[in-house]
Amino acid sequence: MHAKKGKKLQSLTAMSSALLTLSLAVTACGGSNGSGEASPSASASSSAAASPSASASASPSASASASESAAPAEKVKIDFWTQKFEDTTDAWFKKYVDAYNKSQSNVEIKLTIVPGDAWDQKMKAAQAAGKAPEIRTISYGNIANAAKTGQILPLDDLMAPAVFDDLYDNVKEFVNVGGKYYAYPKLVEPSSVMFYRKDLFEAAGLDPEKPPTTWAELLEDAKALTKKGVFGLSIAQNAPDLGWSSWGLQYNAAGHLALTDDWSKADINNDGYKALYKFYQDAYQSGAMPKQQLAPYADIKGFGEGKVAIQICGSWAIGQLRNSYKNLIDKVGIAPMASIDGDQTKPTATLGGWTLAVDGKAGHPQQAADFISYLLAGDPQIMIDFFKSAQFSKFSPRKSVDEAMKTDPDASKDTWRALIAEKIIPYAKAEPLYPWDVALAVSTGIESAMKGTSVDKAIAKAEKDVNDFIAKNKLAGTNPRA
Amino acid sequence: MRKTPTKRDNGPAYLLLAPILILLTIFVVIPFFYALVVSFYDWSFYQESAFVGVRNYYLVLTDDLFLESVWTGLKFALMVVPAMLILAFLFANVVKNLSPRFSGFVKTSIYIPTIISGIVASVIFVFIYDYTAGLANYILGWFGMEPKAWLAEVGTALPSIAVPAVWLGFGLTALIMLSGLHDIPESYYEAAALEGAGTWAKMRHITIPLMRNVILYLLVTGFTAQISQFELSLVMTNGGPLSETVTPNLYILNHFRNDVMVGNSIAASLLLFVVLGSISAVIFRVLNSEKAVDG
Numbered sequence: 001m002h003a004k005k006g007k008k009l010q011s012l013t014a015m016s017s018a019l020l021t022l023s024l025a026v027t028a029c030g031g032s033n034g035s036g037e038a039s040p041s042a043s044a045s046s047s048a049a050a051s052p053s054a055s056a057s058a059s060p061s062a063s064a065s066a067s068e069s070a071a072p073a074e075k076v077k078i079d080f081w082t083q084k085f086e087d088t089t090d091a092w093f094k095k096y097v098d099a100y101n102k103s104q105s106n107v108e109i110k111l112t113i114v115p116g117d118a119w120d121q122k123m124k125a126a127q128a129a130g131k132a133p134e135i136r137t138i139s140y141g142n143i144a145n146a147a148k149t150g151q152i153l154p155l156d157d158l159m160a161p162a163v164f165d166d167l168y169d170n171v172k173e174f175v176n177v178g179g180k181y182y183a184y185p186k187l188v189e190p191s192s193v194m195f196y197r198k199d200l201f202e203a204a205g206l207d208p209e210k211p212p213t214t215w216a217e218l219l220e221d222a223k224a225l226t227k228k229g230v231f232g233l234s235i236a237q238n239a240p241d242l243g244w245s246s247w248g249l250q251y252n253a254a255g256h257l258a259l260t261d262d263w264s265k266a267d268i269n270n271d272g273y274k275a276l277y278k279f280y281q282d283a284y285q286s287g288a289m290p291k292q293q294l295a296p297y298a299d300i301k302g303f304g305e306g307k308v309a310i311q312i313c314g315s316w317a318i319g320q321l322r323n324s325y326k327n328l329i330d331k332v333g334i335a336p337m338a339s340i341d342g343d344q345t346k347p348t349a350t351l352g353g354w355t356l357a358v359d360g361k362a363g364h365p366q367q368a369a370d371f372i373s374y375l376l377a378g379d380p381q382i383m384i385d386f387f388k389s390a391q392f393s394k395f396s397p398r399k400s401v402d403e404a405m406k407t408d409p410d411a412s413k414d415t416w417r418a419l420i421a422e423k424i425i426p427y428a429k430a431e432p433l434y435p436w437d438v439a440l441a442v443s444t445g446i447e448s449a450m451k452g453t454s455v456d457k458a459i460a461k462a463e464k465d466v467n468d469f470i471a472k473n474k475l476a477g478t479n480p481r482a
Numbered sequence: 483m484r485k486t487p488t489k490r491d492n493g494p495a496y497l498l499l500a501p502i503l504i505l506l507t508i509f510v511v512i513p514f515f516y517a518l519v520v521s522f523y524d525w526s527f528y529q530e531s532a533f534v535g536v537r538n539y540y541l542v543l544t545d546d547l548f549l550e551s552v553w554t555g556l557k558f559a560l561m562v563v564p565a566m567l568i569l570a571f572l573f574a575n576v577v578k579n580l581s582p583r584f585s586g587f588v589k590t591s592i593y594i595p596t597i598i599s600g601i602v603a604s605v606i607f608v609f610i611y612d613y614t615a616g617l618a619n620y621i622l623g624w625f626g627m628e629p630k631a632w633l634a635e636v637g638t639a640l641p642s643i644a645v646p647a648v649w650l651g652f653g654l655t656a657l658i659m660l661s662g663l664h665d666i667p668e669s670y671y672e673a674a675a676l677e678g679a680g681t682w683a684k685m686r687h688i689t690i691p692l693m694r695n696v697i698l699y700l701l702v703t704g705f706t707a708q709i710s711q712f713e714l715s716l717v718m719t720n721g722g723p724l725s726e727t728v729t730p731n732l733y734i735l736n737h738f739r740n741d742v743m744v745g746n747s748i749a750a751s752l753l754l755f756v757v758l759g760s761i762s763a764v765i766f767r768v769l770n771s772e773k774a775v776d777g
Binding site: 361 | 527630631634635723724725740744
């Protein structure tokens, strides 16, 4: 009797436990999605890149619909989602969406601004429900995969061929997959620029007009600049940040990225990558870097608050410095990131950035593409307005816009803009297209080297992880650009 | 006095059960079986899904990071749940003997963290653990110690995240414990006192055995909740340093966000379900080895 009851009780409890965990598992998986951090994907890292302030200020109120005017019923309504960027960018989008809606009576663009950390979840949910917006922002790194899986449409037949001729040759490649253009670029931003404090250089007996040009000099100067309360150097120091911010330096040291061209195996067990791992390891262990990051790589807060003498950050930090740390500006110098051997024509940065694309299931592809033509590929003044509002911290992918900017008084006298446009961007490379797992395996290796693993061991482990990933996911031969 | 259930009662009973059954069916049962089906496909929203058999499961199970994340989740739960239960038990015993008015105040105060969202708590603790300006390193400074990289050191990252988890869960756990304590009839203690039992004897032979069901409930919900925890590590460390604080749900979320095909994350979710189910089953088994006592 007793045993029987016990058995019954057991099966009952087992069942209720199953139900309980089931509901918990389900709610936990689909539950809250808010977070303060930018997500560690190539795409979203550029979102952090594009908007260091956005991640902090992401809030439900950030989503706003711009179009208020009630449209006549025959108007075609087109949803347009952009990620949340700086407030100035949001305002620019709203301004020109409104202008476009007023300029004609056939199409109404409905703008929705989605916080960067909610983007992936919201977009996936909309795609699953077949309600994805017809026009969306997409970063360079995601275009090839989205094109391959049919998430976005080729624009060759939807936009005038001349608008693609207006693009710089290296940027043209960023949006081209298999000979077709799948997106139209809005901006490029180099992922690493060296910001340094001229006054602290002087105080430490260094020449403020001669920022370090080799990695060795950089480490030496960083040590000399480290004082109580001030760290000499700040650069990415955890795997998710290193994953994308080190691409430029991988090119710099090794001349290539982590995979062979046909994606058949890892290509990191070489002197270039060893030097790169060693550089990060030395930087971290020298004591010139904070042991725990003061802010994520994309955020120049630590430098802005005076706690860092040399900070490596993306060009977007110019906007942050000019908006949030105005009194520091006079003391800030800016230079290309140091190169492994001092050769400053080697790449030190990759170009991240944003484009607009038309959804693969769009109901009105022509109208959607027309809007993209208007906003990004039309009147250069629209884009100049954007670069101005972004404090020239972002750069144009279009020759005609740069041409027009030469005659613009604000743009032409901005020396930081000139330095980045002339000394960094021409040598910068495209972001890799391989899956984020590969980038993360390499950067996890870098982080473990920083935390004390020997360089050889860290590289061997990363190489094995990457090769395992390639084998398991049958990656060999799938490079869409090969 | 027990009434035999009659047919007359069935109607209202089903009616009352209907809402939760319908909701569970829509939001739990159907999605669960749908997920089960999808987990066998290479699933994308724009192309035909391709049947791949158990490949998604194979990929997840051979991914060291997934196994590591389950282990991380277990370690995390083992740090948080016992600490939380012991603290809450002690606290509940203290509160039980306070004057009603004062205990009301104390109960309200300890409940406050429960209504704070995990995200907010994470942000607060990120400030506390800040390397140069955080409270934790400020206090270390009093003793002349070097600042510690709480969230960036392999050894301290997971415990540092466990602290806010305890803080968040403590209030509710303590209140449930307290109501369990109040449920134990005073007469048992009086009788024990007459037999000469001391405080410890009363606790060992009366309080703890009679709290069995409460503790069982808290253990099961605590373990499943803590292993499923992901906001704390998402906000505070993003899984770092290295992958020390990647909990299973953070692993799933990362795959969901980054992967081109979503089959992998669904397979991982279902495997996590199996893990959580087995842990709950083990807890039930261990604690139910004797006949459950009804207070």
